[in-house]
Amino acid sequence: MNDIARVAGVSLATVDRVLNDRPGVRKVTIAKVQTAIDTLGYIRDTAAANLARKRVYTILFILPATGSEFVAGLEEAIRDQSQKLALDRTQLRVAKATPFDPQQIVAALDAVDPHEVDGIALFGPETPSIRDAVRRIRARGVAVVALVSDLPSSDRDHFVGIDNLAAGRTAAQLMGRFLRIQGTVLVLTGSRLARDHLERRQGFDLVMADEFPGQQVVASVEGRDDPALINDLLTRAFDSYPDLVGIYASAADHAGLIQYLSQSAPGKGPVVVAHELTPMARRALRDGVFDAVINQDRGHLVRSAVRVLRANVDGVPFNPTQERIRIDIYLKENLPA
């Protein structure tokens, strides 16, 4: 900046104004500075900038208040990042809202103080009232991204999560390949409200129909993360379809499923493809109860949300390819330690 100031024949303060698009600089002056910047090949030192600014970014994660291992894992990832980001002048907060109750999320969103919170990562269903609440808080100058489950109806949206259609396709490819005999494949889903589950189901059906037409995929059953309900559903499914050879668990809560499988299908059970590498899923994979798990790295989700929101707050662009969350596949052989 000193060099630029010298070359442009202005003061440091003016260079700063130009660099940060601050008002109160004549066009000619801007041009002079701009030229100097270009010729000198200047790259800004964000660390120094933040140091001087003493700015602290506050980012709020709004998560569903379930006892789900997946959400617990997300919270852990958030705590993890908190540590590191403290040095980076970024503060992370978490709020919980009852799932399946949009009004709570709306309330949480409306309760946000724009002076206290710079950005929000929202993991919730896609409903009109939530969409409106997102609009409102954005209008008050807070950046918002959708987390895990997309909210495409809201404008200027960025989504932090995997491509769930592709994830469903991946699940289907694994299922189809792993199945040795023809039969019925059951899709076990969480809730119809959740857009991520819907998309997975869609992708799964497409590939199964296309590439494995010999297998019969039956209408999904909604488990709502309720072990008792799931137990019930599965019992009925195995009754109705004696040739049940595969289960695609597109939701993230595996308690009911694992419980049922471990007790009712001793030895050789159906091929099971599930989502999210939770502690339970790890064990199931290791024990041969699950055959494959599709995962989205929770650390990546959190880091990406933070990066995108910070970029948004600063009004700078981010690198979309870097922010694409990968669809991880785990077998028992490549489980991380």
Next chain:
Amino acid sequence: MNDIARVAGVSLATVDRVLNDRPGVRKVTIAKVQTAIDTLGYIRDTAAANLARKRVYTILFILPATGSEFVAGLEEAIRDQSQKLALDRTQLRVAKATPFDPQQIVAALDAVDPHEVDGIALFGPETPSIRDAVRRIRARGVAVVALVSDLPSSDRDHFVGIDNLAAGRTAAQLMGRFLRIQGTVLVLTGSRLARDHLERRQGFDLVMADEFPGQQVVASVEGRDDPALINDLLTRAFDSYPDLVGIYASAADHAGLIQYLSQSAPGKGPVVVAHELTPMARRALRDGVFDAVINQDRGHLVRSAVRVLRANVDGVPFNPTQERIRIDIYLKENLPA
């Protein structure tokens, strides 16, 4: 630091000395400062420290000089990181050494000036002369990590790369699961010198023998990344084993293999599991020539190497779990865009 200085009743300079283990401070003073640090819950601001220090870390990557797409991808990842790390006062350099010639690597290692280079990430074979050269440069105060292929014989080693035994196991699980009929499985490797290839082969054999005893795995053939040679080897293999149903390509150069498969096995070829998601591998996966690809993220490799080397240079510990490189599995369905 100001607070600490005040509470401890010493100057900033002394606090700095204690904080950085610099010599020339009495024990009592150290204790006073230490107490102040503890009571105040001080966390050091690395950004400010680096700013003041104006220190620039220089890290050298020594890579095999092949035309391989994998190495090209690594170089690209290094360039990518260079951009971002410039702001972080870290400079990345790349040197190439002919593979299969340990002496060149030794020469490259010996040529390093400890005043210019702080750390080295070495991607090379495991030979006694290289091990000695690593010892020498370490003795001169330069940190070294092994990249992609482990060098476990050298002491104080850290390895940046995947667990290749587990990777081989993963490949075998995919191969065994994907195969629909019994037959012969061929392992195509790069070089016997490369420890990573050996380990993969080992893991592959174990799981094939254990879980898929119906399949016959035949002794690996060494392609040395030579398309003509590979073409030749494959022709002979298909002659010798008319029931060849699967190929495990444990090396990273796919040119010869893909060329052979696309011309000689029109339509339904063998099940192919390969390593490294290079542009060629992507196409092969998309076109159905490859069935699965096992990958180690090149960006992760580079970032991890840099983090570990910087920690090493600074004499601070790093988080081993964070530095574990994952074994990625790609099918055509979860290919990143």
Next chain:
DNA sequence: TTGAAAGCGATACCAG
């Protein structure tokens, strides 16, 4: 519309 100067949190050099 512009400039001067005081920090931000840490390091490093020179004195004492």
Next chain:
DNA sequence: CTGGTATCGCTTTCAA
């Protein structure tokens, strides 16, 4: 052994 102080690259008053 210890302290004072200039400095790193940038932001932010306060004046002019």
